[in-house]
Amino acid sequence: MRNHQEPAIRGSDIRPNGLRIVIGLAVLVLLLMSSVALAAGDGGDKAAQPVFRSADRRPRHDDAKLKELGIASYESKRLKLYTDVSAEKIQSLLPAVDAAYDALVDYFGPLPPNPKRTEFQVTGYLMADKALFRRAGLLPDDLPPFLNGRHQDQEFWVNEQETDYYRRHLVIHEFTHCFMFFDPDVHIPRWYMEGMAELFGTHRIDANGRYEFRVMPDQQEHFDGLGRIPLVRSEIAQGHWKSLEDLDRLTPQEFLNNTAYAWSWAVCAFLDGHPRYSRSFRELGKHTLGNEFELERQRLFASKLAELRTEWALFTHQLQFGFDLSRAAIDFETGTALSPGESRPALGVAANRGWQSSGIAVAQGQKYEITATGEVTLAKVPKPWVSQPQGISIVYSEGRPIGTLLAAVHREPPNDALVESMLQEIVVGRHATFEAAASGTLYFRVNDRWGSLSDNEGKYRVVVQEIASKGQ
Numbered sequence: 001m002r003n004h005q006e007p008a009i010r011g012s013d014i015r016p017n018g019l020r021i022v023i024g025l026a027v028l029v030l031l032l033m034s035s036v037a038l039a040a041g042d043g044g045d046k047a048a049q050p051v052f053r054s055a056d057r058r059p060r061h062d063d064a065k066l067k068e069l070g071i072a073s074y075e076s077k078r079l080k081l082y083t084d085v086s087a088e089k090i091q092s093l094l095p096a097v098d099a100a101y102d103a104l105v106d107y108f109g110p111l112p113p114n115p116k117r118t119e120f121q122v123t124g125y126l127m128a129d130k131a132l133f134r135r136a137g138l139l140p141d142d143l144p145p146f147l148n149g150r151h152q153d154q155e156f157w158v159n160e161q162e163t164d165y166y167r168r169h170l171v172i173h174e175f176t177h178c179f180m181f182f183d184p185d186v187h188i189p190r191w192y193m194e195g196m197a198e199l200f201g202t203h204r205i206d207a208n209g210r211y212e213f214r215v216m217p218d219q220q221e222h223f224d225g226l227g228r229i230p231l232v233r234s235e236i237a238q239g240h241w242k243s244l245e246d247l248d249r250l251t252p253q254e255f256l257n258n259t260a261y262a263w264s265w266a267v268c269a270f271l272d273g274h275p276r277y278s279r280s281f282r283e284l285g286k287h288t289l290g291n292e293f294e295l296e297r298q299r300l301f302a303s304k305l306a307e308l309r310t311e312w313a314l315f316t317h318q319l320q321f322g323f324d325l326s327r328a329a330i331d332f333e334t335g336t337a338l339s340p341g342e343s344r345p346a347l348g349v350a351a352n353r354g355w356q357s358s359g360i361a362v363a364q365g366q367k368y369e370i371t372a373t374g375e376v377t378l379a380k381v382p383k384p385w386v387s388q389p390q391g392i393s394i395v396y397s398e399g400r401p402i403g404t405l406l407a408a409v410h411r412e413p414p415n416d417a418l419v420e421s422m423l424q425e426i427v428v429g430r431h432a433t434f435e436a437a438a439s440g441t442l443y444f445r446v447n448d449r450w451g452s453l454s455d456n457e458g459k460y461r462v463v464v465q466e467i468a469s470k471g472q
Helices: 014-048 063-069 093-108 129-135 162-178 188-201 228-237 244-248 252-254 260-271 276-286 292-316
Strands: 072-074 079-083 124-127 149-152 155-159 203-205 210-215 342-346 356-362 367-373 390-397 400-411 431-435 440-446 457-466
Touching: 014 342, 063 072, 072 093, 072 210, 079 093, 093 162, 093 188, 093 210, 124 129, 124 162, 124 188, 155 162, 162 203, 188 210, 188 252, 188 260, 228 260, 228 292, 244 260, 244 292, 244 400, 252 260, 260 276, 276 292, 440 457
Parallel strands: 079 124, 124 155
Antiparallel strands: 072 079, 149 155, 203 210, 342 457, 356 440, 367 431, 367 457, 390 400, 400 440
C-alpha cells in the first residue's frame, strides 16, 4: 500500500470557509497560550515580586532658613541631623550612626530596598531648646510625649544631654528604632523594641576610633549618664524584681521612666550575650513581621524555659559592671543522691567560672556536711592573690570576701510558684553543715566579682557527706 500524503496547503488553495476555520483555530491557540502564560506569570510574579521597605517620606527642610534661626544641619550617609547644639559636641554622632548601621546589618541582615532604591538614611533632631524646634515646625504637635527620645518612621527626636556618651547612646538608640521598623508590619513586644535599641546604644570607642556595639558596661565612668545596671540593682533592693513574664506586661507609659529601659536592656543583653541562648535570640530578630515573633519565641525557647528562668534570676540579682556572661553560664547537670552516711568528693570547683554542678543530689530537709581544701589564684597583677576556701577578707564581692566557697541547690524539678532556689546561697568556706531547703542538685562557685573571673586559676577540692538522722 502506498503512503498517503496530504497535499501542501498553498495560499491560493484556501477557500473562504477554510480561511475562517484556520483563523479561528489560530485565535483559539493564541488565547490558550495567553491563558497559560498569564497563569504562569501570576505565580511567577508573586514568587519574584521584590520586597520593599517603606518609601522615604521624610520632609525636606530649608536648611539656610533654619540656620538663620539657630538650627544647623549636618549630614552623613545614614543621618541628616538638625541641631541647636554646638558643633564640637556632635562631631562623633554621625560616624557613630554610620557605624551602627553596619552593625545592625550584620546582626539583622540587610534591609530590603525602598521603591526608589535610594540609600537608607534617617533625619534626626537633637534639641537643646525644644520650643525653638517647635516654632521652626520641626517638632510636631501630635508627637507623643517622650522621656529622652522618640522615633517616627525615618525621623527621630532626642533631647540634648549633659554627657557625650549618653548623647551618642540616645541617638544610636533612636536610629536603631528607625532601622528595625523598616516595615509598617513589624510587630514586636515593647521590651524587645526598647531593649534592642538600648543594646545597640550601649557602645564603646576603641583606641583606634572604631565603634563597638552591644557591649557590657565595664565601669560607670566609661558610660557616663547611662545608669542601667544601678537601676536594676536598685529595683531588686526595693523588692521590685521582674520575671520574664513581667517584662511582657510592660506598658508604653512605663517607658516614660528609665527603669523600664533598664529592665529591657538587661533581658536583651542577657539573651544576646549568653552562650546558650544567643544563637536562638539572634534568630528571633529575623522574625519581626506580623505574628512571626511570638511563634518563633515559643519554638526557640520553650524547651529552655526552666533553665532560662533560673539564669535570668541569677543574672539580675548579681548584675555588676563587667558581668562576664560566658563564664557565668551554667552547665546544668543533674546529680545522683548519696547513700545514708555516704561521703563523696564533688567535682573540683574552678575559680574562673560561675556556678558548677557537684554531681550530687540532695533531698529537702536532709542535712549535709561540706569540707573544702585547696588554693586558687584570683588575680595576677600587681601580684598573685592566692586564696583558700575561707576567702580573702581585704576585697569583697556582694558583701562576702572574694575566694569564699559558696553553695546553692538547684531545685529539681523546678517550681515556678516559688522563689529561685539558687538565690539562697550557702557560705561554705572551709567547712559547713546545712539542711537542704529544696530537693535538687548541689552547685558550688568561688566568690569573685563577675567581671573578674577570666584571670582566675585553680580549683577547690570539695567533699560532701550526708549526715545520718537519729534513728537511722
